[in-house]
Amino acid sequence: MGGDHGPHVTVPAALNFLRSNADVDVVLVGLRDAIEAELKACGARSNPHLRVHHASEVVLMDESPASALRNKKDSSMRVAVDLVKRGEAQACVSAGNTGALMAISRFVLKMLPGIDRPAIIAALPSIRGSTYVIDLGANVDCGPEHLLQFAIMGATLVAAVEHKDRPSVGLLNIGEENIKGNEVVKRAAELLRGSDLNFIGNIEGDGIYKGEADVVVCDGFVGNVMLKASEGIVQMVRSYIREEFMRSILTRLVGAIVMPVLHAFRRRLDPRRFNGATLLGLRGIVVKSHGSADVFGFARAIERALEEVRNEVLHRLIRRFGEVEQSEASS
Amino acid sequence: MGGDHGPHVTVPAALNFLRSNADVDVVLVGLRDAIEAELKACGARSNPHLRVHHASEVVLMDESPASALRNKKDSSMRVAVDLVKRGEAQACVSAGNTGALMAISRFVLKMLPGIDRPAIIAALPSIRGSTYVIDLGANVDCGPEHLLQFAIMGATLVAAVEHKDRPSVGLLNIGEENIKGNEVVKRAAELLRGSDLNFIGNIEGDGIYKGEADVVVCDGFVGNVMLKASEGIVQMVRSYIREEFMRSILTRLVGAIVMPVLHAFRRRLDPRRFNGATLLGLRGIVVKSHGSADVFGFARAIERALEEVRNEVLHRLIRRFGEVEQSEASS
Numbered sequence: 001m002g003g004d005h006g007p008h009v010t011v012p013a014a015l016n017f018l019r020s021n022a023d024v025d026v027v028l029v030g031l032r033d034a035i036e037a038e039l040k041a042c043g044a045r046s047n048p049h050l051r052v053h054h055a056s057e058v059v060l061m062d063e064s065p066a067s068a069l070r071n072k073k074d075s076s077m078r079v080a081v082d083l084v085k086r087g088e089a090q091a092c093v094s095a096g097n098t099g100a101l102m103a104i105s106r107f108v109l110k111m112l113p114g115i116d117r118p119a120i121i122a123a124l125p126s127i128r129g130s131t132y133v134i135d136l137g138a139n140v141d142c143g144p145e146h147l148l149q150f151a152i153m154g155a156t157l158v159a160a161v162e163h164k165d166r167p168s169v170g171l172l173n174i175g176e177e178n179i180k181g182n183e184v185v186k187r188a189a190e191l192l193r194g195s196d197l198n199f200i201g202n203i204e205g206d207g208i209y210k211g212e213a214d215v216v217v218c219d220g221f222v223g224n225v226m227l228k229a230s231e232g233i234v235q236m237v238r239s240y241i242r243e244e245f246m247r248s249i250l251t252r253l254v255g256a257i258v259m260p261v262l263h264a265f266r267r268r269l270d271p272r273r274f275n276g277a278t279l280l281g282l283r284g285i286v287v288k289s290h291g292s293a294d295v296f297g298f299a300r301a302i303e304r305a306l307e308e309v310r311n312e313v314l315h316r317l318i319r320r321f322g323e324v325e326q327s328e329a330s331s
Numbered sequence: 332m333g334g335d336h337g338p339h340v341t342v343p344a345a346l347n348f349l350r351s352n353a354d355v356d357v358v359l360v361g362l363r364d365a366i367e368a369e370l371k372a373c374g375a376r377s378n379p380h381l382r383v384h385h386a387s388e389v390v391l392m393d394e395s396p397a398s399a400l401r402n403k404k405d406s407s408m409r410v411a412v413d414l415v416k417r418g419e420a421q422a423c424v425s426a427g428n429t430g431a432l433m434a435i436s437r438f439v440l441k442m443l444p445g446i447d448r449p450a451i452i453a454a455l456p457s458i459r460g461s462t463y464v465i466d467l468g469a470n471v472d473c474g475p476e477h478l479l480q481f482a483i484m485g486a487t488l489v490a491a492v493e494h495k496d497r498p499s500v501g502l503l504n505i506g507e508e509n510i511k512g513n514e515v516v517k518r519a520a521e522l523l524r525g526s527d528l529n530f531i532g533n534i535e536g537d538g539i540y541k542g543e544a545d546v547v548v549c550d551g552f553v554g555n556v557m558l559k560a561s562e563g564i565v566q567m568v569r570s571y572i573r574e575e576f577m578r579s580i581l582t583r584l585v586g587a588i589v590m591p592v593l594h595a596f597r598r599r600l601d602p603r604r605f606n607g608a609t610l611l612g613l614r615g616i617v618v619k620s621h622g623s624a625d626v627f628g629f630a631r632a633i634e635r636a637l638e639e640v641r642n643e644v645l646h647r648l649i650r651r652f653g654e655v656e657q658s659e660a661s662s
Contacts, residue, residue, distance in 0.1 A: 174555040225549070225553050
């Protein structure tokens with residue numbers, strides 16, 4: 001029900017997803033009437049892999065997480081997360097209110113053993129493919145031990161879904177030298193150097209897009225500002241390009257000729273291809289789609305959830321943090 | 332002497348600057364032989380507005396600030412800042428080691444009364460023109476009162492050089508609501524709301540490039556990561572565009588047709604036009620050029636210093652913080 005477009009996006013996205021993933025079961029959770037109207041509008045035929053699960057309430061996009069948790073026990077968000085808790089679904093995908101999704105997921109699913117806080121991880125585009133950044137905004141005021149946990153979680157996820165044996169981990173900082181950074185980051189670097197992760201040291205902001213590490217770790221405040229600023233400057237670049245081509249009849253003509261190249265360029269930078277951020281550290285898989293995602297983007301978020309289920313991210317996390325606890329107990 | 336190119340860039344940039352600012356005196360500080368060789372190579376004629384001031388040492392780009400301060404008392408950087416201290420120059424412009432420039436400037440010039448720490452401010456491009464961001468990396472681990480000082484300094488500078496009466500001030504945060512952010516930012520917002528600044532509230536990362544405020548205030552760690560990430564993603568976009576146009580003979584042909592439009596686009600986004608960050612809060616004007624700046628970019632940094640001198644930024648800051656102290660004393 002969530003996001004800027006609700007079922008107008010999520011329902012056709014689920015149908016598209018099912019077309020290329022015919023063996024996966026999809027449960028659409030929310031107001032039955034709205035969902036069924038949308039299914040009808042899409043001309044969906046009855047499908048044993050698709051069912052609607054009614055939920056009578058909707059968490060609003062600007063609702064406080066506390067209010068969503070306390071007052072909306074039959075919201076689509078809550079009911080979907082409950083399905084994961086009960087094992088009736090293996091993952092939940094939502095385009096709704098991020099804070100509410102975080103609070104509900106944490107309350108219902110609980111944290112994995114050994115992990116203090118959930119963190120948001122997503123792949124960003126880089127010259128070499130993609131770079132995963134964790135945390136993108138779940139936690140402000142992180143301690144060094146949280147950054148270490150983010151690193152272990154991120155490396156475990158990337159090892160699973162990207163099939164990399166020992167993904168490289170970088171720490172987001174304001175310089176590459178060890179002496180740089182604030183106190184939390186300096187202590188986190190010590191913890192990372194002492195861990196068994198493939199820690200490659202400090203990474204500056206531009207290192208994310210240069211693909212200098214597979215996983216980049218940061219406080220959620222820094223990660224969120226970085227992500228939003230990146231989105232902002234790309235929007236600015238696009239509007240500049242558009243303006244330059246619209247300047248005169250001549251440049252419009254040139255723009256028409258150049259269209260296929262510009263399209264190829266846009267495709268590569270398309271934020272929809274990177275849609276789907278994972279709330280990591282919970283006893284269940286929860287993927288957050290951008291609220292403004294369209295049908296293509298939301299389907300990508302469902303695919304991300306599927307990749308994480310297929311590659312057993314949850315079991316790997318449990319095993320990994322079990323090892324961490326054992327090595328801490330024996331040391 | 333500093334930056335990636337030393338006098339090969341700084342000397343011709345100074346000559347270019349003098350061509351459009353014939354009434355300004357320029358002092359080139361550094362190894363006399365290197366500078367005079369470069370002047371000769373540029374075919375510079377003797378000019379009463381241009382002189383060379385010898386300094387026997389050079390601060391290296393990777394030298395620690397402490398070592399530069401302690402061991403290089405006759406470095407070009409130290410001597411140039413000394414000229415400002417003695418009133419023989421009204422501003423110093425350097426493309427050298429940022430940390431060393433900061434340490435030397437702070438040691439030699441001292442802070443303005445009422446200001447605890449220097450901060451780095453620069454204009455970034457926005458859809459509406461430009462947005463000044465402070466701090467871009469001088470201070471990590473800032474307290475709320477530092478962010479308030481940055482806001483006052485930034486607003487004073489922008490009022491002076493952009494001729495805006497009451498520039499709007501935004502606080503960089505991870506959401507627009509008051510409840511968002513880490514503890515430092517929340518307390519800084521309270522201080523800003525209680526100040527006489529034109530505080531418009533929280534700004535997210537994309538708000539910088541949307542031009543939502545004239546001045547955006549943040550901790551230097553966050554500001555630096557944001558700036559570097561922005562540079563990184565723009566570099567990535569450029570390499571994507573280049574690759575797409577180089578893909579085939581056809582796209583190369585299209586690229587040739589489209590060249591003037593792409594040039595216009597590049598000009599608008601040209602980081603050289605925005606070169607020159609000011610170290611604000613010192614008893615003197617010190618402008619830092621990007622180390623990789625070319626002749627055009629370095630000349631822009633000299634022009635920035637000139638604008639700040641002409642618009643009496645230093646006097647305005649002294650007056651402004653005098654008022655702040657008076658109002659604090661009387662309250």
